[in-house]
Amino acid sequence: MENTLEVKNIHTFIGQFHILEGVSIAVQPGTITVLLGRNGAGKTTTLKSILGLTPPREGTVVYQGKEIQGKRAYDIASMGIGYVPEHRAVFRDLSVGENLKIAERKKGDLESKADFIFSLFPDLKRLYKLPGNHLSGGQQQMLAVARALVPDNKLLLIDEPSEGLAPILIQEMMEAIRILSATSTVLLVEQNFLMASQLAKYFYIIDDGKSVHEGLMKDLVGDEELIYQYLGTSMGSTGGKK
Amino acid sequence: MRLKELWRDNRMLIILTVMVIVLTILGLTGMGTQSFVRTALSGLTLGSLFFMVAAGLTLIFGLMDVLNFAHGSMFMLGAYMGWQFYTNPTFLFGIVPLIAAFITGMSLLLVLQPLVVRWKLSEERQKQLPRLLNVVAVVLSFIAVRGVDFLGLADTAMVSIAVSATDPLAEISAQEPLGLFWFRPLLLMLAGGLIALASARPGDKTHSVDKSAVRKGWIGFGLLLVLTIVLVLVRESGPVAVLLMNGNLRFLLSLVVGTLSGFGLGVAVERVLVRTLYVRPFFIVLMTLGLSFVIREVVQLLWDPLAYQMSRPPAFSQPGKAPNLLAWFSGNNTTVDIMGVTFPSYRIFIIFLGVIMFIGLILLMQRTRIGMIIRAGVQDREMVEALGINVQRVFLLVFALGTAMAALGGIGAAPFIPVKPEMGDAFQMQGFITVVIGGMGSYVGAFIGALLLGMARAFGDYFALKLSLSPAVAEASTVIIMVIVLLVKPSGLFGKKE
DSSP: OOOSEEEEEEEEEETTEEEEEEEEEEEOTTOEEEEEOOTTSSHHHHHHHHHTSSOOSEEEEEETTEEOTTSOHHHHHHTTEEEEOTTOOOOTTSBHHHHHHTTOSSTTHHHHHHHHHHHHOHHHHHTTTSBGGGSOHHHHHHHHHHHHHSSOOSEEEEEOTTTTOOHHHHHHHHHHHHHHTTTSEEEEEOSOHHHHHHHOSEEEEEETTEEEEEEEHHHHHHOHHHHHHHHOHHHHHHOOOO | OHHHHHHHHHHHHHHHHHHHHHHHHHHHHHHOHHHHHHHHHHHHHHHHHHHHHHHHHHHHHHHHOOOOTTHHHHHHHHHHHHHHHHHOTHHHHHHHHHHHHHHHHHTTHHHHHHHHTTSOOOHHHHHHHHHHHHHHHHHHHHHHHHTOOOSOGGGSOBOOOOOOTTOTTOOGGGOOBHHHHHHHHHHHHHHHHHHHHHHTOTTOTTSOOOTHHHHHHHHHHHHHHHHHHHHHHHTTHHHHHHHTSOHHHHHHHHHHHHHHHHHHHHHHHIIIIIGGGTTOHHHHHHHHHHHHHHHHHHHHHHHOSOOBOOOOOGGGOEEEEESSHHHHHHHOEEEEEETTEEEEHHHHHHHHHHHHHHHHHHHHHHHSHHHHHHHHHHHOHHHHHHTTOOHHHHHHHHHHHHHHHHHHHHHHHTTTSOBOTTHHHHHHHHHHHHHHHHOTTOHHHHHHHHHHHHHHHHHHHHHHHHTTOOTHHHHHHHHHHHHHHHHHOTTOTTOOOO
């Protein structure tokens, strides 16, 4: 089957810094693929390069058979790619409802998706009228994911959904991602190895701006040496970041 | 618990309200009702004008980090346009068809693009051709505007217009030979077309072309062409019709004309000048500063470096004093009695205009999708873009909206301050101070800040006079307020951006 997303050897510069020096990823439809790697390895930049927020200078990005590198970010997003940034960039001045509504690409998107979204994150229904800056960290993270579900997105780029969440919320978030992966393809960046290993089918390891390893997640879980080499010791067993 | 939340969310407003109440009581007892009301009304008038300038500045800065140093020029230009339309619209009716013709020509871009990208041109030629076309376009525009008559068109028949012989406004000298009459817009349309051709990337096969845009392009071109022809046809009769209009209606129309010209100029400036420089914000500061000089020089060229006084519309110019605001509606008096104070009725209109604009802005920002996008964009532009929203288009709208508000402020101010090339400078300065006090990007902050400054100026003037201090005290007071606010809250009263 044709890959939903195919990133071939992209190079991205931020200012004069050569951040990505050849990243290649393929994401199969209907799967969860995770990007692993140390802090600063270029995982977030990879997501931003796919979306055109930091356009790659070289290489190609093919989404549903079309080359999208070099297009404007809003054009790429409009093709059906949802983005959940790290640090949960919810709009503080907008209410929860407005945060969802702003993501509509056509009128009625939110209405048709509301039931699904509130079944995943029941809290949001209760908080609907509250401004974004009144939410707790966990609620903001839920909102950021929910926002990406409002339009018909075929591909979701989710950056560290577990960051800073309490263990109980991590469980809830994992469950939500598992459910939504039934309807859309997911490319995940995750530092929490435990979460990544339980969710993802495929993994890519990014190190120093290059994609260095790929394979099935279940193979990686047993490969202590590889985990140690690229992800550091603490990753393998306990999960947790730092 | 609820009280605590209320306090947290509206701390600033609560503190300010308490301060206003305390100061009002102090003022009423210390100054006497009459002088207090008079000074407060003057402050409101000034504050209202400051707000009209600051609202655009704060939105533009908050959303796109652009410090628009040409904002005062837009204020000034709005005043000129409105005043010109109100007193003698001939000039505007003469120039608008030319601009429309030029834009009509440029609208051919969408139509031309699919044709010219297929041209076979070497890479060298691909660079040279647009340059050549642009130069030719500029030369053509120059010929059109200066009206260099090398075809002997001046000898063609004069335009016949249906103006009654008794009409004192008809002037023979205003008439132009029929040939020139059509020649100038035609030439400008051609110039616009050449610029469209140059920007259509001739020979650039790699540029993907949107076929569906061609239809839209033709429709747009057709509409603009009709508009241009109509504008050319009414350019002789239009001014007469406007001048024969009811003075109040004419004034309302001149508000619209001033605002629209601000909007149009905003669109042009964002599109042509600002857009290319977003990556270098500092250059935008220099560019807009330069632009303000250019605008001033052009204005001096067109209108001479003089100060004009726009007469108040009839609704505010009947002699006598209305005993209250309601009586003014039937009497249309120059002054109104408010709590025993005789106050010019036109200044009440300015206050009204500022409040209307504030309410309009609240509705726009809180009730519409575009307002939602602007509020979100002030915080996180990138995320808005990542949702699939064309932020660039929102920028264009906000920039034009901001300059339109400044222009409306200018024409609103024209009947009580002299219309001259420097009229916007002081307001721009106060506008910047207002924005800093209110908090970058917050239109509520701009409103409160503008009121604060207006009051400070008015009461500063009052006390300077009373205590025989230098009037500079009033001017300094605004800066002192800014310093205090910045010391207490560096992001401004309602600022969220760091």
